[in-house]
Amino acid sequence: MTRLAGLFALVLLLGSHPGRAVAAGAGGGTCWNPEPPEYYTFEMVTTKNVPGTARLRGSAAVTFVHSPFGVSVSADGSYTYDVHLEFEGLPTAPRGGAWAVWLTKSDLSEVSYAGVIEPGEAFSGRVGWNKFLAIVTLEDPADLAVEGGPARWRGPVVTRGMSRSGMMHTMAGHGPLQQENCAAWGYGRGG
Amino acid sequence: MAAGAEGMRARLMCGIAASALLLAPAAVRAQMDGMDHSAHMHMEMSGGWRMPPMDMEMPMLPGLDGVVPVVEPFMPGMGMDPATLPEARPSELVPMADGDTLAMSVSMVRRTINGHEMVMFGYDGQYPGPLIQAPQGSTVVVRVVNEIQMPTTIHWHGIRIDNRFDGVPGLTQDPIGPGESFVYEIDVPDAGMYWYHPHVREDVQQDLGLFGNLLVTSPDPDYYGPANREEVFVLDDMLMDAQGAIPWGLDAPTHALMGRFGNVLMVNGVTDHQLEVERGEVVRFYLTNVANSRTFNVTFGGAAVKVVASDVSRYEREQRVESVIIAPAERYVVDVHFEEAGEVVIANSIQAVNHFRGTFYSKVDTLSRVTVQERAVADDLSAEFATLREHDDVQAEIDAFREHFDREPDHHLVTTLRVRDLPLPIVQSMEMDTLYVPPIEWNDAMPMMNWLSTAEQVEWILRDTDTGAENGDIQWDFEVGDVVKVRVFNTPDSFHPMNHPIHVHGQRFLVLSMDGVENPNLVWKDTAIVPVGSTMDILIEMSNPGDWMLHCHIAEHMHSGMMFNFSVGG
Numbered sequence: 001m002t003r004l005a006g007l008f009a010l011v012l013l014l015g016s017h018p019g020r021a022v023a024a025g026a027g028g029g030t031c032w033n034p035e036p037p038e039y040y041t042f043e044m045v046t047t048k049n050v051p052g053t054a055r056l057r058g059s060a061a062v063t064f065v066h067s068p069f070g071v072s073v074s075a076d077g078s079y080t081y082d083v084h085l086e087f088e089g090l091p092t093a094p095r096g097g098a099w100a101v102w103l104t105k106s107d108l109s110e111v112s113y114a115g116v117i118e119p120g121e122a123f124s125g126r127v128g129w130n131k132f133l134a135i136v137t138l139e140d141p142a143d144l145a146v147e148g149g150p151a152r153w154r155g156p157v158v159t160r161g162m163s164r165s166g167m168m169h170t171m172a173g174h175g176p177l178q179q180e181n182c183a184a185w186g187y188g189r190g191g
Numbered sequence: 192m193a194a195g196a197e198g199m200r201a202r203l204m205c206g207i208a209a210s211a212l213l214l215a216p217a218a219v220r221a222q223m224d225g226m227d228h229s230a231h232m233h234m235e236m237s238g239g240w241r242m243p244p245m246d247m248e249m250p251m252l253p254g255l256d257g258v259v260p261v262v263e264p265f266m267p268g269m270g271m272d273p274a275t276l277p278e279a280r281p282s283e284l285v286p287m288a289d290g291d292t293l294a295m296s297v298s299m300v301r302r303t304i305n306g307h308e309m310v311m312f313g314y315d316g317q318y319p320g321p322l323i324q325a326p327q328g329s330t331v332v333v334r335v336v337n338e339i340q341m342p343t344t345i346h347w348h349g350i351r352i353d354n355r356f357d358g359v360p361g362l363t364q365d366p367i368g369p370g371e372s373f374v375y376e377i378d379v380p381d382a383g384m385y386w387y388h389p390h391v392r393e394d395v396q397q398d399l400g401l402f403g404n405l406l407v408t409s410p411d412p413d414y415y416g417p418a419n420r421e422e423v424f425v426l427d428d429m430l431m432d433a434q435g436a437i438p439w440g441l442d443a444p445t446h447a448l449m450g451r452f453g454n455v456l457m458v459n460g461v462t463d464h465q466l467e468v469e470r471g472e473v474v475r476f477y478l479t480n481v482a483n484s485r486t487f488n489v490t491f492g493g494a495a496v497k498v499v500a501s502d503v504s505r506y507e508r509e510q511r512v513e514s515v516i517i518a519p520a521e522r523y524v525v526d527v528h529f530e531e532a533g534e535v536v537i538a539n540s541i542q543a544v545n546h547f548r549g550t551f552y553s554k555v556d557t558l559s560r561v562t563v564q565e566r567a568v569a570d571d572l573s574a575e576f577a578t579l580r581e582h583d584d585v586q587a588e589i590d591a592f593r594e595h596f597d598r599e600p601d602h603h604l605v606t607t608l609r610v611r612d613l614p615l616p617i618v619q620s621m622e623m624d625t626l627y628v629p630p631i632e633w634n635d636a637m638p639m640m641n642w643l644s645t646a647e648q649v650e651w652i653l654r655d656t657d658t659g660a661e662n663g664d665i666q667w668d669f670e671v672g673d674v675v676k677v678r679v680f681n682t683p684d685s686f687h688p689m690n691h692p693i694h695v696h697g698q699r700f701l702v703l704s705m706d707g708v709e710n711p712n713l714v715w716k717d718t719a720i721v722p723v724g725s726t727m728d729i730l731i732e733m734s735n736p737g738d739w740m741l742h743c744h745i746a747e748h749m750h751s752g753m754m755f756n757f758s759v760g761g
Binding site: 036038040067068069070071073075077078079130131165166167 | 486488490493498501506510512513514515516517523540541542543544546549550551553554627629630631633683684702705706707708710711712714719720721722723724725726727
C-alpha cells in the first residue's frame, strides 16, 4: 500500500503531461508470436488493490516489430517492440468499469494509453521506449472516450510490470523508484 | 575434411609472430614516455600499451589500475616514419569486363585520420580499396601481391564464388606470405554490392584499411529503379586516443568480449565526409559496414528513405524506413529523397548504454553532411520515388523455397561464450552487470574491461545443440541442392551475451523469422544479425560446392573461436 501511494504521488507530481504518441494498442485477441524471447518476457504483478484481482496472474511478452533489418529501432535509436499481455483470472471489471492498458516510460515522464483489455483475451500494443512499464488500471469507460486517448490513468492500478531493461540499474541505485523493492515488482530474481 | 578449431585458429594466426619484428621496443618505450595520461593520470601502462579512451562517467574498477592485456601490443609500422610511405589515395572505380585482370597490391600506406598521420594498409594504395565493377555473370581476375609484413588473403564477401578463391587460410588456400602473390578468379553470379577483405587477423588488417567494394551490375538497366545519382558509403570506425590508434594485440586480439569499437567514425575513410546535391534529388546509397564490431543506425536527417536491396538481392518489396540498421559486413541499398534545400546530416543515431548509471542516452555521430542546394534537380524523380516497387522476379525465385518455410529446423545453433583467467574485478562486475543486457551492443560501454579481454581468455562459441559439438568440431555435410533450415538462438544466459552478425560463406540464405515472427519481406542475405535473447530462423540454399565457413563477423569474436566449416558436396 505504501508502494502504491508512492507511485501515485509520483504520478501526481508529474501532472497530466500528455503522452507522446509512440505507443499504440491493438486490443482484443490479436494473433501474436507463440514463442517470444523468454528473456524479455516479464511478469505482471497484481497490486491486490481491486477486489477480485488478488490472484491475478499475467505476463508481458516482448518481440521486435518487424523491420527489414531484423532489429527494429527508431530514428533516435530506441528499440521498437510489440508488447503482448496475457492474464489468468482477469475478472469482469467491477462497477461497469473497463480494464485500461497503459505503457509508460519507467520514470513515468511519458504515458501512452494503449487500449482496453477484455477478460479472457490477449492484448497487443507497441512501444518505442527502451525501458517501459506496462500498467493495467480500472477506469470509467467515459474517461477513456477522449479524443486522442486519455493522457493519464485515474483509476487504481490493478497490475503492473517493468520491461527487463528496468533491471539495468544495478550499479547506481534505482533512480526515481529508489524506495521500491525490486523483488516485489517481479524483476529482482536475477537474469 | 574440415580443420579443427584449434588448427584453424593456429593457421589464422600463423605468421603473426613474425610480424612482431615490426614492433621496435625502443620506439614503444619512446611512445610510452610521451603518452598523454591526462584522462587517467593514475594509469601506468606497461609494455607499450596505452589505455583506450574512456567516458569519465565510467568509474575505474578497483583492482584494474595498471592492468594491461595479457598479449603484447602490436602496431604495424611502429618506428617507421610515415613520410617514407606513399599517401593513400581515395577509392577509384575500376570497371572490369568478363575476363579482365586487375593487378592489386596489399601495401603499407600513409593516411591521416582525425589529425593523426598513421601507417596503415591499403589495397592498391587506396582507401577504401578500388571499387571493382563487374557485370553479372562475368569472371574477373585479381592478381594480389602481398607487400606487407603479415600474411594475408582476400575473402570476396557474399559472392557465391568458386571455393578455391574464397580466401580462407587453412581451408581454401595457404595464406599469401610477405612478397608472395595469389590470383583470384571471381565469378559473380548475383547482382548487388559486395565487398572484399582479408581473412587473416581481420581485427588488425581490416581495421587498418584493407577493405573494398565489388559492385556487380545487372544487365537490366531498371534493376533498382531510377535515381539521380549513386553514392557508395563505406562505414567504419577507428579506436584512437590523442596519440593515434590504440595498438592491437600481437598474438591474439584484444577487445574479445564486445569487439573493438572505434571512437572515430568514418565514411569512405574520412571523418568529414560531405556531399552536395540539388533539391529534389533521389540519391541511391550503397552502404557497407566494415567496422570490426559496431552496428550502425544510419539516419538521413528526416529525408524520406526506402530500402531497396541488401546483401545478395533486392527485397521482395521496397519499403519505407526511418533509418538503416547495418551490422558488420552487411550491405544495404537505400534510396533517399532530398526534398528540402538546406543541410542534411547523415548520422549514426543510437541509444548508447551507460552501464554504471543503468541508463540509455542519445548519442548522435555525424557521418556525412549533405548540402541540398536551392536549385531543383532537372530530372524530377519524385513520382518514381513515391512508388514502392514489387519485384516479381525476386518473389518468384523465393517461391521455390516456400515449402521449406514452416518445417522444423535441420540444425540448431546456440551462441554463448566461456571465459578464463580474466581479472577478478571484471568477472565480478560483469556478473553483476549482466542482469539485463540490451539486444544490441551499440557502443563500447565498458572500454577498459573490453580492452583487457583477449582471445586468449575469451572463447566465443557456436554450439550445435543437436550434437553438443562446438565451433571447429561441428561437422555439417550437405549436397548441392539441399535447402537447410538453421535455427540460431542467442542465449542471454551467459557471462556476457552480445549480438552476433552471422555470416555464411559461398551460399545465400533467407531470414525466415525472428523470435517466431514470420518475415513478410524477404531478401537474400549472406550476413544477418541475431540480437541478444532472440531466435533467428534462416534457410540456406546450398548451391555452391566446396568447404565453407559460418562465423560471427565481429572480427574479435571470430578470432575468439566463433566459427566452423561445413562442406557442400557435388
